[in-house]
Amino acid sequence: MNENRFRMRTLFLIAYIVFALLPIYWMVNMSFKTNEEILSSFSFFPQHFTWHNYRTIFTDASWYSGYINSLIIVAINMTISITVALPAAYAFSRYSFLGDKHLFFWLLTNRMTPPAVFLLPFFQLYTTLGLMDTHIAVALAHLVFNVPLAVWILEGFMSGIPREIDETAYIDGYSFPRFFLTIFLPLIKAGVGVTAFFCFMFSWVELLLARTLTSVDAKPIVATMTRTVSASGMDWATLAAAGVLTILPGAVVIWFVRHYIAKGFAMGRV
Amino acid sequence: MSTTKPVNQKAWWLVLPVVICVAFSAVLPLMTVVNYSLQDIISPERRVFVGTEWFVAAMRDEELHGALWRQLTFSLAVLAVEIPLGIMLALSMPAKGWKASAVLVVVSLSLLIPWNVVGTIWQIYGRADIGLLGAMLQKMGFDYSYTGNATHAWITVLTMDVWHWTPLVALLCYAGLRSIPDAYYQAASIDGASRFAVFRYIQLPKMRGVLMIAVLLRFMDSFMIYTEPFVLTGGGPGNATTFLSEYLTQKAVGQFDVGPAAAFSLIYFLIILLLCFILYNWMQRVGTASKEGAGHE
Numbered sequence: 001m002n003e004n005r006f007r008m009r010t011l012f013l014i015a016y017i018v019f020a021l022l023p024i025y026w027m028v029n030m031s032f033k034t035n036e037e038i039l040s041s042f043s044f045f046p047q048h049f050t051w052h053n054y055r056t057i058f059t060d061a062s063w064y065s066g067y068i069n070s071l072i073i074v075a076i077n078m079t080i081s082i083t084v085a086l087p088a089a090y091a092f093s094r095y096s097f098l099g100d101k102h103l104f105f106w107l108l109t110n111r112m113t114p115p116a117v118f119l120l121p122f123f124q125l126y127t128t129l130g131l132m133d134t135h136i137a138v139a140l141a142h143l144v145f146n147v148p149l150a151v152w153i154l155e156g157f158m159s160g161i162p163r164e165i166d167e168t169a170y171i172d173g174y175s176f177p178r179f180f181l182t183i184f185l186p187l188i189k190a191g192v193g194v195t196a197f198f199c200f201m202f203s204w205v206e207l208l209l210a211r212t213l214t215s216v217d218a219k220p221i222v223a224t225m226t227r228t229v230s231a232s233g234m235d236w237a238t239l240a241a242a243g244v245l246t247i248l249p250g251a252v253v254i255w256f257v258r259h260y261i262a263k264g265f266a267m268g269r270v
Numbered sequence: 271m272s273t274t275k276p277v278n279q280k281a282w283w284l285v286l287p288v289v290i291c292v293a294f295s296a297v298l299p300l301m302t303v304v305n306y307s308l309q310d311i312i313s314p315e316r317r318v319f320v321g322t323e324w325f326v327a328a329m330r331d332e333e334l335h336g337a338l339w340r341q342l343t344f345s346l347a348v349l350a351v352e353i354p355l356g357i358m359l360a361l362s363m364p365a366k367g368w369k370a371s372a373v374l375v376v377v378s379l380s381l382l383i384p385w386n387v388v389g390t391i392w393q394i395y396g397r398a399d400i401g402l403l404g405a406m407l408q409k410m411g412f413d414y415s416y417t418g419n420a421t422h423a424w425i426t427v428l429t430m431d432v433w434h435w436t437p438l439v440a441l442l443c444y445a446g447l448r449s450i451p452d453a454y455y456q457a458a459s460i461d462g463a464s465r466f467a468v469f470r471y472i473q474l475p476k477m478r479g480v481l482m483i484a485v486l487l488r489f490m491d492s493f494m495i496y497t498e499p500f501v502l503t504g505g506g507p508g509n510a511t512t513f514l515s516e517y518l519t520q521k522a523v524g525q526f527d528v529g530p531a532a533a534f535s536l537i538y539f540l541i542i543l544l545l546c547f548i549l550y551n552w553m554q555r556v557g558t559a560s561k562e563g564a565g566h567e
Binding site: 016153 | 276
């Protein structure tokens with residue numbers, strides 16, 4: 001019976017993986033075709049295999065700078081999100097203070113602002129500040145959804161660390177910053193890794209804010225891609241190639257944090 | 271959890287940076303929207319204060335009601351499919367070794383594709399003449415067309431969302447499962463606990479925290495879904511896949527009605543807020559109740 005259950009699970013897993021990979025395979029397939037071939041015939045493999053789409057992206061500065069801009073934006077966003085979220089998550093996991101529960105829920109509510117109509121205020125705010133078309137503008141705008149999530153995840157990891165560790169450190173004469181950086185941070189490094197992954201993921205794929213706040217110099221790849229839609233029709237092939245290339249950096253990030261995810265976290269609070 | 275946390279008002283200083291960041295990037299724009307919602311902006315120089323007029327108009331808007339119901343149905347369908355599927359997936363993912371790493375990476379891939387690309391890929395993927403999904407369904411004898419048939423369009427958007435976001439649920443649940451010490455399972459097998467009992471009394475309680483994140487995130491994000499259906503179906507055919515965001519954007523961008531659009535988006539925001547508040551408190555209550563139940567045993 002055990003054997004059977006094992007087989008059922010493997011079958012289910014394989015079925016899901018096929019379901020998950022087919023659209024991605026189709027994108028990869030498209031990225032090696034020409035537009036004419038994509039639109040004219042159905043085929044499992046490119047009939048006229050071409051690197052042309054990838055070559056376009058790697059040789060055209062307006063394409064590849066999109067990737068660089070995206071990486072800069074995401075890096076700034078991740079750094080700010082985690083830096084401000086760490087002390088806050090510590091406060092939530094260790095102390096109770098006036099309004100802590102309300103504040104925690106209020107933070108979450110900021111993820112619920114529908115971006116579509118908040119675009120105009122964002123645009124006005126950043127124009128007033130003279131931050132339009134800068135990396136920092138998009139990184140700051142993305143804090144809206146990443147900071148609450150970072151606090152939430154980190155708080156879960158921190159609650160899993162017994163409070164005796166803090167107390168012992170203070171008795172031993174550690175100051176708070178020194179304790180936090182040399183003892184506490186290494187203990188929750190898995191949490192930081194997982195948080196970084198989630199921040200990366202949400203910031204990397206966000207389109208509306210990124211497109212509104214940039215025009216040329218800081219344009220991230222997701223916004224660059226929208227120009228494949230033009231009056232002369234869709235440039236499906238280049239879009240597919242660009243799509244394939246957007247998956248790669250994220251796949252590298254997952255590869256680095258996979259052990260942290262596999263080690264597990266249960267989230268103490270909630 | 272055993273001892274209560276010490277009261278320390280100085281902890282506010284640690285939270286302050288987060289509050290400032292979020293206030294800057296969320297409260298300021300929100301205030302601007304509130305400001306718009308109360309005015310009729312005829313031109314940048316000419317604004318008239320109209321009070322709650324836009325709100326009243328929005329509440330009476332039949333199309334908005336339609337979009338709201340479609341949205342609720344869609345979000346509930348998303349939760350009903352993705353949460354169980356994500357849990358099942360997490361349970362069947364290997365725990366260790368290179369297989370675990372490989373499966374983790376493969377499962378997460380769909381999360382990393384920009385949302386507009388997700389829509390575009392599915393647009394081709396679902397076409398009966400040149401797309402794999404469309405062609406397969408056609409071969410099996412379904413007269414499938416996501417552009418012509420409202421039901422097909424709706425199901426395609428749902429399938430796309432399931433494909434896109436189930437990995438998030440699965441990753442979180444997987445992490446929750448991995449935090450259970452082996453000793454728990456050994457104890458359960460000594461007691462002769464059934465597979466279901468292990469799930470119900472060991473795995474599910476341990477996943478409670480991560481499941482709460484998963485449910486809330488999926489609920490909020492699916493309630494605000496915009497890019498993918500916009501690219502895939504453009505809200506059609508008819509208005510079958512015109513969800514709230516889509517409808518709002520049509521209002522705000524298409525007709526340049528900043529005032530009514532702002533009022534709409536505030537109502538929208540309040541609806542999400544209310545639903546999440548109910549969900550959050552309900553899940554917390556369910557969790558504490560089962561914890562107390564376990565304590566009495």
